[in-house]
Amino acid sequence: MQFLSDNAASVHPAVWEAMKAADAPDAPYDGDGVSQRLDDAFGEVFGRECAALWVATGTAANCLALSALVQPHGGVVCHREAHIEQDECGAPGFYLHGAKLMLAEGESAKLTPDTVRAVIDPIRDDVHQVQPHAVSITQASEYGCSYRPGEIAAIADLAKERGLGLHMDGARFANACAFLGGSAAEAASAVDALSFGFVKNGGMSAEAIIFFDRELADIARYRRKRAGHLQSKGRYLAAQLLAMLDKDLWLANARAANGAAQEVAGAAGDRLMHPVEANEIFLKCTPQERDAVRAQGFDFYDWGEGAARLVTAWNTPQDHAIKLAKAIASL
Structure with a gap:
């Protein structure tokens, strides 16, 4: 995912x-x-x-x-x-x-x-x-x-x-x-x-x-x-x-990407490093926590020592966003 x-x-x-x-x-x-x-x-x-x-x-x-x-x-x-x-x-x-x-x-x-x-x-x-x-x-x-x-x-x-x-x-x-x-x-x-x-x-x-x-x-x-x-x-x-x-279409695609980002951000709580006002989510998480999320099938970039960057797109499946939100909430 x-x-x-x-x-x-x-x-x-x-x-x-x-x-x-x-x-x-x-x-x-x-x-x-x-x-x-x-x-x-x-x-x-x-x-x-x-x-x-x-x-x-x-x-x-x-x-x-x-x-x-x-x-x-x-x-x-x-x-x-x-x-x-x-x-x-x-x-x-x-x-x-x-x-x-x-x-x-x-x-x-x-x-x-x-x-x-x-x-x-x-x-x-x-x-x-x-x-x-x-x-x-x-x-x-x-x-x-x-x-x-x-x-x-x-x-x-x-x-x-x-x-x-x-x-x-x-x-x-x-x-x-x-x-x-x-x-x-x-x-x-x-x-x-x-x-x-x-x-x-x-x-x-x-x-x-x-x-x-x-x-x-x-x-x-x-x-x-x-x-x-x-x-x-x-x-x-x-x-x-x-x-x-x-x-x-450019606006409809962006709304879809933003919507998926909000789905994920809603589960992040105080892990959020910045307000989510587009389609990027920056999270505070340890290397071990990042490994735990990746083990569930998610791919994303590390963002320095204790953070991750997650980016949604115009065609991010809703169920992928929901699953990621659950994985973050369970940390």
Whole structure:
């Protein structure tokens, strides 16, 4: 019974069907009819004009988005636990040609205006120090916690005041939207660029970079090509994204994953290390307790010496979630 990662989940049948439907001659790269529909489709989701670019991975989505906001001599303020810092093998430095990640603190892996100020205020305004050019936040955070619209707005106000771009790593953006219960626009309020994750939520090999400033999108198009991410048959990536947007499948999948996570979290009690506001559960448990749960047929990651991370997916069977909850409750 699989709780390792939503990256390991299967592809939603609607995505396969959409790729089959796109399997006909069309213009190459992003000039095809399917790719041309993305801007309007995402514009409907966010309720405002935007430009949408497909790429194959979340790492590329994050780094290409940031590359449009940050010069090589600049920096990106992010949480110490941010994916771009911990899990992208130095890709931000590679794509941003040496720009620096400036690490901030914050409860539940979330930034606040105060923790951002703690990083940027001591920086002298001269050529001898790296200047911040952007802030990057993660929705939902690396600990599975969701930024409320007011929290994002407060960071956005600070970013605007200091002339900084605001990027959102939305690898689990759908899960945050499902938890918050509001609109996608509210869950990504006031950001300049969003990496909208689909692979974790039932997609196969397509992620979206959403720009709310077309000039930034135009910069990113060139950088996408230079980085080797302008695929010659881009219609297959675009088809995946449109299939997930159709009838809000992306949101339905996220609700299913979140529901399974809540089933498990309900049995965890004071073992929970963070609030469960998406589809990740972090538990305090000893190595012996982890062994006992694994012995009952469950697979998940250790998270340091005395913890475990459990991740549900859009297709996690309900009975698997119930069985896991019982196994945790019995420890």
